[in-house]
Amino acid sequence: MPARNEINRGKRQVDAFAFPRTEPAERVDVLVVGAGPNGLGTALELHRHGVAAAVVDAAAGATLVRAGAAGYTPRALEVIRGWGLLQRIQHEWTFPPEWNNGNLLLTSLAGHQLAGTTLRSFALGATSRYSTETMLRRPQTVLQRVFLDRLAEIGTAVSGGWRVEGLASDPDGVTTTVVEVETGRRRTIRSRYVVGADGGKSTVRTLARIPRSGSYAEERHFRFVVRTTSDTSAALGAFPPATAVIYNDRYCGFLAALNETDWRAYAGPYPLDRDPTTDELIAQARAAFGFDVDLEVVSLTPFFKSTRIADTFYRDRIALVGDAAHVRTPGGNLCEGFGDVVNLGWKLAAVLRGQAGPRLLDSYDEERRPHNWRIADYALAEDDRHTDAYERVRALGVPDDADTSPDAARRRAEIGAILGAGRSLPLGVVFDERYDASSVIRYEDGQVESEPPWNAFAYADDARPGHRAPNGNLDPFGFTLYDRIGSHVALLVLADDADAVGSFEAAADARGLELEVIHLPDPAARELYGARYALVRPDHHVAWRGDGNDLDDLDAGAVLDLVYGRGEASGTRFRQLVEAAER
Numbered sequence: 273m274p275a276r277n278e279i280n281r282g283k284r285q286v287d288a289f290a291f292p293r294t295e296p297a298e299r300v301d302v303l304v305v306g307a308g309p310n311g312l313g314t315a316l317e318l319h320r321h322g323v324a325a326a327v328v329d330a331a332a333g334a335t336l337v338r339a340g341a342a343g344y345t346p347r348a349l350e351v352i353r354g355w356g357l358l359q360r361i362q363h364e365w366t367f368p369p370e371w372n373n374g375n376l377l378l379t380s381l382a383g384h385q386l387a388g389t390t391l392r393s394f395a396l397g398a399t400s401r402y403s404t405e406t407m408l409r410r411p412q413t414v415l416q417r418v419f420l421d422r423l424a425e426i427g428t429a430v431s432g433g434w435r436v437e438g439l440a441s442d443p444d445g446v447t448t449t450v451v452e453v454e455t456g457r458r459r460t461i462r463s464r465y466v467v468g469a470d471g472g473k474s475t476v477r478t479l480a481r482i483p484r485s486g487s488y489a490e491e492r493h494f495r496f497v498v499r500t501t502s503d504t505s506a507a508l509g510a511f512p513p514a515t516a517v518i519y520n521d522r523y524c525g526f527l528a529a530l531n532e533t534d535w536r537a538y539a540g541p542y543p544l545d546r547d548p549t550t551d552e553l554i555a556q557a558r559a560a561f562g563f564d565v566d567l568e569v570v571s572l573t574p575f576f577k578s579t580r581i582a583d584t585f586y587r588d589r590i591a592l593v594g595d596a597a598h599v600r601t602p603g604g605n606l607c608e609g610f611g612d613v614v615n616l617g618w619k620l621a622a623v624l625r626g627q628a629g630p631r632l633l634d635s636y637d638e639e640r641r642p643h644n645w646r647i648a649d650y651a652l653a654e655d656d657r658h659t660d661a662y663e664r665v666r667a668l669g670v671p672d673d674a675d676t677s678p679d680a681a682r683r684r685a686e687i688g689a690i691l692g693a694g695r696s697l698p699l700g701v702v703f704d705e706r707y708d709a710s711s712v713i714r715y716e717d718g719q720v721e722s723e724p725p726w727n728a729f730a731y732a733d734d735a736r737p738g739h740r741a742p743n744g745n746l747d748p749f750g751f752t753l754y755d756r757i758g759s760h761v762a763l764l765v766l767a768d769d770a771d772a773v774g775s776f777e778a779a780a781d782a783r784g785l786e787l788e789v790i791h792l793p794d795p796a797a798r799e800l801y802g803a804r805y806a807l808v809r810p811d812h813h814v815a816w817r818g819d820g821n822d823l824d825d826l827d828a829g830a831v832l833d834l835v836y837g838r839g840e841a842s843g844t845r846f847r848q849l850v851e852a853a854e855r
Contacts, residue, residue: 289417290333291432292424296450296461300326301624303448303463305436305476307331309341309412310594310609311469312419315428316355317613321621321759321810325428326461328450329470330435334413335571341412341606342528342536343515345702348607349405350743350754350812351614357418358405364414366531371514372409377691378516380562381527382507383673384684386519387692402703402733403743404752409515411530412606434459439466439479441588465620466590469609472580474596482592483583486648489576493540494548495602497571498557500533507563519691520670522559524662534570547572562673577601577655579648585637591616597640600648601655608647611705612640618810621759622836627785631711632837639707650701650728664690699731707738707813712837714816735801737816741808742800746792753790759810761835762788766797767804772820772828779829785836807835 291307304314307329318325344352352358377386400406423430437458438449448461468476477484504512514529525538537557539548548556554567581598585591593616594609616636622628665687671680704726707713715737723736733742743754756762763776773789780787798804803817815835820826833839 289413289420291329291331291420292430293332293433294429294431296328296431296434296459297326297429298460299462300324301463302326302465302467302620303328303446303461304467304469305329305448306469306471306474306594306596307334307416307420307430307432308469308471308594309415309419309606310613311467312416312423312430313351313355313610313613314467314469314593314617315423315430316357316419317351317617318620319423319426319428320355321618323617323621323624326463327423327428327430328434328436328461329430329432330453330475332433332453334416342409342530344408344410345607346403346405346407347702347705347740348610349408350403351610352415353405354614354754355422357422360418360422361410361414362408364410364418366411366414367514367529368511368532370511371529373513374515376513376516377688378513378518379520379670379673379684380518380523380560381512381516382562383520386684386688402699402731404745404750404754409528436470436475436479439476439590441480441590446589464589464624467616468590468592468596469594470596472595472599474592476590477582477592477596480587480590482587482590484580485583486579486581488580489578490544491541492544492574492576493538494542494553495536495538495573495575496553496557496569497530497534497536498554498567499570500535500565501568502566504561504565507561507565518560519662519665519687520559520562521666523556525560527557527560575602577652579645579652581641581644581648585612585641586616586633587637591620591633591636598644598648600644601651608644611643612636614811615640618759627783627836629837629839635710635712635837639710642708643705646726647701650698654698654728661690696729698728700726700728703731703740705740706734710738712815712835713737713813714831714834716817733800735803735806735814735817737814739814741806741812741814742797743812744797744800746790753792753808754812756788756790757808757810757812758788760786760788761810761815761832762790762808764797764801764806764808765789765791765804766793766801766806768793769804772805772818772826775820775826775828776832779832782829783832783836783838785832807831809835 301323302318302325304311304325304327307327311327315325315327349358379386420430433453434450435453436448437451440447445462445464446466448466449458450461451458468474470476516527518527528536530536537560539553539556542548550569553569557567558565579600582592585597593612597612619632619636623633668683668687670687671683719736735742743752745752746756765773776787801817804819806817807815809815816831
């Protein structure tokens with residue numbers, strides 16, 4: 273009978289896939305530069321809102337097995353579910369789901385468990401109180417393939433092999449000059465807006481002359497992928513742990529399966545001017561596996577433990593998302609990119625439909641940039657904590673896997689206590705993308721001053737304006753509030769009476785706005801939202817809430833004007849918030 277690895281190698285698809293080689297459109301509402309998950313996701317989000325987009329990328333295709341993102345938070349999955357693609361991605365598993373046992377802390381893949389969790393049960397995860405989604409692991413190229421398939425189905429053009437060489441903004445739009453990489457042929461694309469999703473070395477950001485702030489790294493690290501070319505089942509068994517964090521005297525970092533033969537590993541730090549040799553990388557990986565295994569290196573990607581964030585995420589009809597806007601110490605940056613995408617998408621659509629004022633797009637920067645600084649500061653502090661813990665472990669010394677003496681067991685327990693201390697799911701990072709100072713959110717009196725400090729490890733559902741709206745089932749069959757919210761701001765009616773609905777509908781009609789009215793007179797929902805009415809944006813954030821007890825004092829039109837960035841009201845409110853923060 274063939275070894276498991278040989279069976280898998282026969283099933284695995286080619287190691288790369290090509291982007292479509294379509295001719296770029298001459299005119300389009302939104303041009304997206306970059307065909308990574310965030311760029312393709314931007315096109316999907318814009319389609320959800322009825323906006324025509326086109327995507328260009330200098331690369332001709334993507335490598336399937338690469339050391340990119342692999343883990344996705346419940347919040348990211350809420351976004352993907354909104355595109356109708358979550359099940360497709362779930363079914364594109366690249367190794368048996370039985371390999372997933374949570375993040376285990378091990379001395380090696382074939383060694384001893386130090387700490388961690390084993391999740392092989394049907395019990396709901398720790399995030400089930402706040403989201404209908406859990407966590408997911410898939411190589412980011414799985415997302416790219418699924419997104420590309422969907423964009424082809426809906427007729428959104430993706431053009432690989434076209435490099436952007438010029439951007440010129442004017443009051444009516446942007447003229448982008450692109451060059452076909454193979455032939456040198458030049459074309460211009462006229463669009464109303466451009467979205468740069470072209471990575472940390474973003475050409476769009478450079479051409480738009482948007483600087484970045486933060487710190488540079490003094491050394492660099494590497495993620496790399498090794499392919500097992502010999503059978504590992506004797507050492508690892510039928511179902512090895514797919515995601516492990518390895519600690520021993522020669523290796524520290526993730527060792528994570530991408531499929532049944534390919535594993536993502538880590539190396540570094542190295543001086544900025546030195547690349548590791550293939551032999552060094554293979555030696556590192558073997559130390560993580562914990563046994564002699566034949567390996568080849570199939571992908572190598574450098575990364576830096578630093579923070580570089582664009583000084584603005586939007587200017588002159590050009591917006592930045594994902595790594596083009598923010599790079600930081602690794603861990604969830606793609607998920608933050610999806611947060612950028614859904615924040616920006618509905619705002620672009622509202623402006624293009626003529627329903628919103630230009631300040632709505634300014635609010636993209638007001639909201640997302642401070643949030644990303646907060647996440648970046650957390651990531652750097654967490655990495656420092658992790659480094660300190662590993663230094664303590666190295667000083668103690670990790671016993672050899674073959675050592676089963678009582679002293680070795682005692683030291684492993686001590687090491688597990690060091691590494692496990694303070695390890696908890698960062699619920700605040702996953703869910704608390706609150707927006708504290710936005711010109712298009714109607715904050716409550718005293719709210720900004722009374723908000724509890726953001727905590728990376730703490731979260732509770734909070735329906736105050738600026739916060740992520742609490743989600744829940746609308747019916748007994750799993751249809752959620754987020755499923756119901758579409759491309760327009762939604763008015764939640766959380767009481768039996770609906771006296772204020774008429775005021776909002778009349779104000780919306782007068783302004784050419786579409787308003788989704790969702791009746792949810794569930795006492796539990798009313799208690800959770802703390803009000804009889806709430807306006808929830810398409811990106812699932814509360815924009816306003818109130819009781820509507822005195823309809824004579826409820827100016828629904830003023831509320832909608834502020835939420836859609838119309839007139840001076842939103843600008844005045846933003847200046848007040850900035851002044852309050854400075855005090």
